[in-house]
Amino acid sequence: MSEQYLKAYDEHRFVSSLPWLNSIRASAKQQFSQVGFPTQIEEEWRYTNLAILNKTLFLPAVLDNNFLETECLQQHILPDVWSMVLVDGHFNAALSNLAGLPDNTLVMSMQEALVQHPEKIEAYFSQAVSEEESGLIAFNNSWFMDGVFCYVPANCQLEKPLQIIHVSTQANTMANTRHIIALDVSAQAEIIETFIGVDEHYACVAVSEIFLADNAQLTAYKMQSESDKAFHFGGLYIKQARDSQFIHHNFAFGGRVARTDVHTDLGQAASCDLNGLYIGASRQHIDNHTRIEHNQPHAVSKELYKGLLDERARAVFQGRVLVAEQAQKTDSNMYNRNLLLSDKAEIDTKPQLEIYADDVKCAHGVTVGQLDEKLIAYLQARCIDEATAKNMLTFAFANEMVEKVNNKALYKQILAKVLEKFPQKGIEADWL
Amino acid sequence: MLSIKNLHVSVGDKAILKGINLTINAGEVHAIMGPNGAGKSTLSHVLSGKSGYTITEGSVTYKGQDLLALAPEIRAREGVFLAFQYPLEIPGVSNIYLLKAALNAMRQHQGLPEVDAMDFLTLVKDKIKLLEMDQSFLYRSVNEGFSGGEKKRNEILQAAILEPSLCVLDETDSGLDIDALKIVSAGVNSLRSADRAFLMITHYQRLLDYIKPDIVHVLADGKIVKSGGAELALELEEKGYNWVEEQAA
Numbered sequence: 001m002s003e004q005y006l007k008a009y010d011e012h013r014f015v016s017s018l019p020w021l022n023s024i025r026a027s028a029k030q031q032f033s034q035v036g037f038p039t040q041i042e043e044e045w046r047y048t049n050l051a052i053l054n055k056t057l058f059l060p061a062v063l064d065n066n067f068l069e070t071e072c073l074q075q076h077i078l079p080d081v082w083s084m085v086l087v088d089g090h091f092n093a094a095l096s097n098l099a100g101l102p103d104n105t106l107v108m109s110m111q112e113a114l115v116q117h118p119e120k121i122e123a124y125f126s127q128a129v130s131e132e133e134s135g136l137i138a139f140n141n142s143w144f145m146d147g148v149f150c151y152v153p154a155n156c157q158l159e160k161p162l163q164i165i166h167v168s169t170q171a172n173t174m175a176n177t178r179h180i181i182a183l184d185v186s187a188q189a190e191i192i193e194t195f196i197g198v199d200e201h202y203a204c205v206a207v208s209e210i211f212l213a214d215n216a217q218l219t220a221y222k223m224q225s226e227s228d229k230a231f232h233f234g235g236l237y238i239k240q241a242r243d244s245q246f247i248h249h250n251f252a253f254g255g256r257v258a259r260t261d262v263h264t265d266l267g268q269a270a271s272c273d274l275n276g277l278y279i280g281a282s283r284q285h286i287d288n289h290t291r292i293e294h295n296q297p298h299a300v301s302k303e304l305y306k307g308l309l310d311e312r313a314r315a316v317f318q319g320r321v322l323v324a325e326q327a328q329k330t331d332s333n334m335y336n337r338n339l340l341l342s343d344k345a346e347i348d349t350k351p352q353l354e355i356y357a358d359d360v361k362c363a364h365g366v367t368v369g370q371l372d373e374k375l376i377a378y379l380q381a382r383c384i385d386e387a388t389a390k391n392m393l394t395f396a397f398a399n400e401m402v403e404k405v406n407n408k409a410l411y412k413q414i415l416a417k418v419l420e421k422f423p424q425k426g427i428e429a430d431w432l
Numbered sequence: 433m434l435s436i437k438n439l440h441v442s443v444g445d446k447a448i449l450k451g452i453n454l455t456i457n458a459g460e461v462h463a464i465m466g467p468n469g470a471g472k473s474t475l476s477h478v479l480s481g482k483s484g485y486t487i488t489e490g491s492v493t494y495k496g497q498d499l500l501a502l503a504p505e506i507r508a509r510e511g512v513f514l515a516f517q518y519p520l521e522i523p524g525v526s527n528i529y530l531l532k533a534a535l536n537a538m539r540q541h542q543g544l545p546e547v548d549a550m551d552f553l554t555l556v557k558d559k560i561k562l563l564e565m566d567q568s569f570l571y572r573s574v575n576e577g578f579s580g581g582e583k584k585r586n587e588i589l590q591a592a593i594l595e596p597s598l599c600v601l602d603e604t605d606s607g608l609d610i611d612a613l614k615i616v617s618a619g620v621n622s623l624r625s626a627d628r629a630f631l632m633i634t635h636y637q638r639l640l641d642y643i644k645p646d647i648v649h650v651l652a653d654g655k656i657v658k659s660g661g662a663e664l665a666l667e668l669e670e671k672g673y674n675w676v677e678e679q680a681a
């Protein structure tokens with residue numbers, strides 16, 4: 001399948017005046033021509049079949065300024081944010097709002113950044129993830145169209161979140177984007193990435209490289225609400241310098257085949273907090289991969305991913321924690337909890353711990369199963385019948401992750417989405 | 433209100449309750465004391481309808497009905513409330529949601545309409561003040577991250593909202609400091625009325641200083657071995673359970 005992409009994408013070569021970029025693109029193309037899209041032979045892709053890319057040849061969308069469904073788009077843009085809208089992979093300035101950013105903070109499209117600040121992009125590009133990571137990264141390196149560049153200077157705290165909205169509007173197209181996000185020393189920011197699209201077959205590939213300098217703090221949300229017919233790949237690759245903090249909330253609701261990679265490399269005493277919620281129904285396939293590397297001492301990683309699967313949905317969770325020999329005093333825990341609501345639903349969950357240091361605290365756990373009978377009994381002792389109790393607890397299972405969202409408007413949006421996806425009736429929206 | 437006759441209960445092959453006889457009338461406060469493992473919690477669980485117990489003999493009549501034939505949630509709606517010895521945490525379900533869902537289920541059972549949202553808020557705020565809890569507890573997940581004492585107070589808050597007829601308190605006083613004990617006791621005392629009865633399981637006479645029982649029972653090895661007035665608790669504290677068990681033997 002990869003050959004047809006190679007051939008088709010040859011016409012869509014992006015040639016720039018930047019020799020370093022041309023060489024990255026050329027090398028990535030070479031790499032892609034060798035490895036192609038990931039296959040199930042690769043350990044990291046064992047449970048996920050990308051045949052969907054074969055059924056349709058997803059080509060880059062031509063810029064379509066007739067995008068009229070702004071109403072639908074507007075309801076996804078949160079109040080009180082700086083927003084950047086990418087329509088079919090191309091930045092749309094008219095739909096975006098970046099007014100009033102603090103001095104020295106740079107937020108712009110990747111295309112603009114390559115013109116205005118090529119030296120900055122060059123310094124960061126491919127530093128957090130390389131073309132060898134997977135065929136999809138090579139593909140993205142070679143053919144990314146646009147994306148977002150965000151740089152927050154030292155000691156600067158962005159007082160509003162930056163929301164990046166990916167909208168796919170055309171059938172059979174692929175949006176292929178690349179972000180670079182860099183927070184300088186002690187900078188602080190919140191980034192919300194939203195993925196939506198029309199009810200069509202399309203593909204969205206979004207790769208982000210994130211750089212947190214010493215003591216920087218980033219909270220990032222991902223709200224993946226693609227069409228149930230779409231292919232989605234989102235990769236987040238983070239380099240965390242010492243004392244930096246990264247908090248991630250990953251909500252995976254949409255896509256026919258959806259995959260998210262979150263890889264972070266922790267510096268000394270850095271911390272990451274990875275939260276995830278995936279809800280699948282019909283024949284959705286939702287795959288989440290995380291990799292946490294403890295290469296320095298005293299770092300802390302916490303991870304909790306929860307999944308709710310109904311009908312014939314399938315999910316994959318693969319979480320790797322690597323603790324290098326010198327990473328003493330590592331404190332790490334990783335949990336994956338799943339509820340299967342139908343006997344046709346399926347989860348492949350695989351936590352992997354590789355620990356080479358001896359003075360560490362590491363815990364992990366996986367559950368796949370049913371609701372806690374004791375909790376059902378407790379609710380029954382409080383007047384609630386068994387069916388309602390199960391319903392409440394199923395919702396609560398998901399709601400635990402939603403409640404971690406501190407941004408009020410986003411919280412409401414996600415809650416609405418969960419209720420919409422929620423398989424059982426009778427759950428009231430007033431859980432507050 | 434409640435009449436337990438010759439109740440035998442086992443878990444698997446193990447007999448735990450071995451012939452309990454107990455009658456509680458409306459308006460009365462009964463205390464049950466007894467050594468660890470005597471079967472006190474088992475009795476409370478059997479009354480509330482928890483599964484996993486086999487009734488091998490005997491009967492329980494509540495307000496004229498066969499209590500053991502009712503589903504647990506029906507017992508609760510009929511006014512049997514158990515404050516658990518170890519209240520469970522329910523992540524993702526807020527306290528106020530549970531209170532509302534429970535109250536509405538009870539009202540529906542009684543043929544009453546759903547509680548009005550404003551009335552409910554007023555009621556809840558009133559009761560939460562009574563138990564000297566912060567309002568923020570309403571919006572937190574049920575018991576999640578609560579201290580031991582906060583969990584116990586939360587159980588009494590639920591009772592205060594549901595206004596049950598028969599309140600079974602399983603070691604609600606254990607682990608409370610003196611201030612919390614006073615607050616919880618005040619909450620319980622505010623519920624006392626001529627048409628409501630209490631069954632309090634406790635290890636400590638201290639509780640009975642704040643909630644004066646009409647009758648004290650000693651439960652040992654699955655049987656009530658002695659019953660008496662409030663003074664029995666004082667005697668027990670002084671002489672220990674062995675004294676009663678020896679007397680009974």
Ligand SMILES: Nc1ncnc2c1ncn2[C@@H]1O[C@H](COP(=O)(O)OP(=O)(O)OP(=O)(O)O)[C@@H](O)[C@H]1O
Nearest residue numbers: 443446448466467468469470471472473474475484
């Ligand atoms: N599910 C069970 N399976 C096996 N044994 C049980 C079970 N539940 C209770 N038991 C046993 O029954 C006996 C009575 O337990 P119960 O919890 O009722 O005691 P208790 O009087 O409440 O004690 P405590 O004062 O420690 O709370 C104990 O020996 C206990 O181990």
Ligand SMILES: [Mg+2]
Nearest residue numbers: 472473474517
């Ligand atoms: Mg007990």
